[in-house]
Amino acid sequence: MIEAKNLKKIYRSRRGDRVAVDGISFTVGEGEFFSFLGPNGAGKTTTIQMMVALLAPTSGEIIIDGLNVVTSPHEVRQRIGIIFQDPSLDDRLTAWENLEFHGRLYGIDSRTRNKRSNFLLDVMGISERRNDLVRTFSGGMKRRLEIARGLLHSPRLLILDEPTLGLDPHSRRSVWEYIHRVRREVGMTVFLTTHYLEEADSSDRVAIMSSGKIVAQGTPDRLKKDLSSEMLSVETENPDSLNAYLISHYSSLEGQIRREGDGTLLFPLPPGLDLSPWDLLRSIPLPIREASVRRPNLDDVFIYHTGSGLKSENADKRGGR
Known part of the structure; x- marks a missing residue:
């Protein structure tokens, strides 16, 4: 068509x-x-x-x-x-x-x-x-x-x-x-x-x-599966330290970690590792307030590929729409 x-x-x-x-x-x-x-x-x-x-x-x-x-x-x-x-x-x-x-x-x-x-x-x-x-x-x-x-x-x-x-x-x-x-x-x-x-x-x-x-x-299903099998949400008192730890130990997470709220980081389970989400969480040497695991959604896929979420509801401006 x-x-x-x-x-x-x-x-x-x-x-x-x-x-x-x-x-x-x-x-x-x-x-x-x-x-x-x-x-x-x-x-x-x-x-x-x-x-x-x-x-x-x-x-x-x-x-x-x-x-x-x-x-x-x-x-x-x-x-x-x-x-x-x-x-x-x-x-x-x-x-x-x-x-x-x-x-x-x-x-x-x-x-x-x-x-x-x-x-x-x-x-x-x-x-x-x-x-x-x-x-x-x-x-x-x-x-x-x-x-x-x-x-x-x-x-x-x-x-x-x-x-x-x-x-x-x-x-x-x-x-x-x-x-x-x-x-x-x-x-x-x-x-x-x-x-x-x-x-x-x-x-x-x-x-x-x-x-x-x-x-x-x-x-949609293929794009989600290509991103990751799981998404991890981790709340901690030291999000900057957690971010540095994750990147230093899992280089594939560079550019894929995003902050949600004051102390929560959201990131995909690193690919190619014989590692469960809970194994990764147990390995973090920082106090964790709360953690959860879920399947990726299209918002995760979108942010991964564009670096930003769909936050604005305004019309596109001429010349770059």
Whole structure:
């Protein structure tokens, strides 16, 4: 469905060139749920803008559903539904009027428009609010309406750019329940960017960007297993001394230890050693207040590959998104 080959975007200015996307390549299969992750400034939004023909690549190419995005932008857009992170509904119109307007822009005939609008409003759980002004909707309902609108022209690819940004946990969960329902009932490829790593955990594959490059790709389970079998959390009165001890005895932990709170260190079990987590903990010659062991999660994988967590919920800034 998607094939990006050596994709590069350079922003040029009098102050010098800035490489936003640096020769990345990836593929997304038909019907796949693919998550595209990275900190702000990594190049995610710039990549999406090239995918939907809003930006031209400096070099490389993107093929979507067999079509070159640069040479066939109109045909590609007909195959894509996109939900941007910034709201784009007209809140002076009703839910139905928003869908009607969108359908007419895509040249969908009246009978098909009505059929699809009814179906999507029902699937997204907002059919009873079809005649209400959008300004009266909650944030979660607006997001569901935007998703319904993005699916109205029956796209083969749905691009979700931070679809739950700014929503409370209940609304986020509700939106994802409806997205998964649509995937089951309609069937499509989903390309997701998100700051909430638990949303990416159910995807088929994940790619992680950092500084314009893809630094890791694979299934969520594979990426976690490649990081470590276990993660150790150790609370001590002397975290700096513990950090120095761990690095001096296990050189592979260099750059992989992170501090959580005043006295707690989190790190993966060093690979290649015939050593259990409890053996390692018993070998530490420092007082330990508390210790625990757990399996790695996507947040651990993300921090390992990028050096930082997904802390900001702000939109990416132009020139390095």
